[in-house]
Amino acid sequence: MRAVSLSVDPAFSDLKDNFICGYTDIKHKWYCGKSGKHEVDSVAVDTSNGAGPHNIQMFMLSADGTVLNCLPGYWCSQDLNLELELASDLNKVWLDPNLSQGQKDKIFVQKQLNHILDHPMSMIQHSKMQGFDRNAEFKKNYIPDTVSNPQLFLEQATGHINNNFRNAAFNNNANAILNTDNSVDPSSLRLTRLNPVTLYRQRQKQVDPIFKTTDEIFHERMAANPFISFDQFDTGSFVSYGTDHYDKGESKMGPNGNKFTAKKAVGSIFRQVLNQTPLAPAYSLYQFGSGNNHFVSAESN
């Protein structure tokens, strides 16, 4: 995050010019996840927006500590910059003496939700939930707010989700939460409709058919918390999606990002064995003819 996003323009310049910056280590917080090791003298790898939400949260606050915006997990620099701009807009609303608290809250909600539609296609593509985070969502025994299509979610969640819950949800076309004895809590049954914004995005932009993208998830969650103070902000709920363990394996990479794996080791042994056999010239010819030099490029990356 430091080397791939925060220190890169346009976000870097915006942070330098318009923000007072600070940080805190959250390793002792209950909502903090686990992560692979990232040292200053190791390589860094970019990832998708919203990945690793338990391990990093970036708050944009007004000077009095009111939360204007918050990004869970990693965000690429250009997408982060759009959210810094939104925070700047919301700060003007928050500081406007001519608006009532009710008016400010209403504008906050509108701006957060409308911002989803303003995101460029590149940001939406960067924000697709990764496979390991989707799997973690499938294991929940309720339909989480990260789901855009509950019907498809229930179909795909076979094996993870309790039958009582699935039947209740199907029969009622509803959201449902299980009691501790595995019966369905009737108070949790409520009609679920596909969010029109989600429908629009799925139709127009062909994103994940089951899950919302992370840019949509965090804006919806922000919209539920208009202008609250940092002390009252429920970070644990805000970051509750996906797996709590995140590791891109940078610590296992060499200085240029090449990674030692068992597969690579096997490939290396095969090459060495092959070079000692009469098949070596044939294989070289095959590689030369097809332009296939995966092994070489992997070493030199």
Add this chain to the structure above:
Amino acid sequence: MHKYKIFQIIFLTILCFEFSGLNSVYAAKQVISTGIVEERVKDLTTQIHWYKNLKEAEAIAKAQNKMIFWVQMLGDIDGGT
């Protein structure tokens, strides 16, 4: 004959590996090499002062009429994360 069969098995295994897509793990991700990481982290932590106390950051933000960018992270901004 026995030696020929071993060569045949090795050759077929390599062909399977080549065409199975298993070696696609080598496909390029955007990797920032160690030197650049060090340089960027240095820029980030020297060109921007990172407060560790939110109340202190709030006081400075009020005085300078700025917003606050507050990062909650696993680890240290200038060390291991």
